[in-house]
Amino acid sequence: MLSTSQTSLAIASQEDVVFVRQAVRKAAVEAGFTLVDQTKLVTAASELARNTFVHGGGGTVLIEHVEEGARNGLRLTFTDQGPGIPDIERALKDGYTSGNGLGLGLGGAKRLSNEFSIWSEPAKGTRVTITRWKS
Amino acid sequence: MERIPILKLGEFLLVSIQIDMHDRLAISLQDDLTGKIVATGAKGVLIDISGLDIVDSFIGRMLGNIAGMSRILDAATVLVGMQPSVAITLVELGLSLPGIRTALNIDKGMELLRQSLEEQWDSPGVINKPD
């Protein structure tokens, strides 16, 4: 996979979460995604950006335009140095419908993306990467 | 701090969400609405989301909360103007907005609210409204 452009944004406030949504929307438009695919990506980004701020104590997102062979897409990497996620399996399952539980929206972000990967260690932090390819 | 305006339309309240809300703003909308329902004795709330190009789990929860609280306060809630790409994404997300009525636009939303008010009158145990 080739990364052709990178933008890094800080997520340190609620306003930043909104800003990230707008930045991802802009990148998705640039990448030539259909409106529905843009919406899916921005929604997933919103979930993950919020997690980074609310559960991760703040962090960053890296927005990259990527190419692999004939296809191109966007890759988003959310990183924080927060408390980490103790039980990733469960977090993915609870995903959206857990109500007031963890409500991490992780499962949702995964469902809305073509590729999803997560690393998390208690007391070290969390890194979630999602990718959407232009169809 | 900015607040989302709530308009009174007869016995209904209309909220039109035009901006990309951060979480704090969404929560204050919740509070403002419930306060206004009580203050005005409104029987219905119309939430226009035609200006929202995404609805994520937080916003979804907020909408659910508004519907739930309104019901307790004896007001019906109708969500109108959901964009197709938002609807498709919500389905993909697995979010179904349980217990929330929806309509295509404000006109149809008003119709729905009026209908549900009429139906209240027709429920058993209530004196029938004279024709």
Added chain:
Amino acid sequence: MSILRNSVSHRPGSPVDQQLEDDARTFLSGLRRAVAGGNFTDLSRPEWQSVMEFLTNLSRRRVEDGFTPSETAMFVFSFKQPLFERIAKEFANDARGFADETWRATVLIDRLGLETTSAFVKGREEIIRRQQQELLEISTPVVRLWEGILALPLIGTLDSARTQIVMQNLLEAIVSHGAAIAIIDITGVATVDTLVAQHLLKTVAAARLMGADCIISGIRPQIAQTIIHLGVDLADVMTKATLADAFQIALRKIGNGAVAVKRSQPA
């Protein structure tokens, strides 16, 4: 160069003109630069890039000018003659050397000539793809049956990509027409696989979220069987055998003093 000009001007079927001479010069100088490093075989290397680009553009241009792909390939092949004559002069006393060099040259020129043909094919494929797209847009019209009732008659084979586009169009149409009910008629659909069935269901769910309702009509026995076998759950969705039946139901719903109260299904 004069040898080339001669061979070019004597080639049957192609007019001698300035463009041709320019093309020949450009090709020749590009060729000379590319082989300078001694690489005659690996055309994917950077030193060959400008020659390859030139050939692709040449192919496209000549198609527009009305040349057949063969004629364009012949343009490249015509470089053999002057090349061989030159090689013959260089290796006048070396039969082995002459044979080797000639072979190398002919392989190279053949490949370059074929490059113009494959560029032609790629161009054609692009046109076909574009036309398919346009056909897609024309062939799935949304029909307004009545005030507030839309119908989407689907015809032919549904693949995943096409179904997604079609469904999006339907949802947009629901908004722009302010339709309360959309009838998706699949009478004309040959087969339905899991992906397509799922797209249909997702569309119905999305329409409901937006405040409209869907009826699926025209499910033929074979498709009904497939759906059961696939384990797809149509419990939530209203289905009718024919478009006419669906239309009747829709009219009744509309006629009952506007839209009936629709509650989204609980999670």
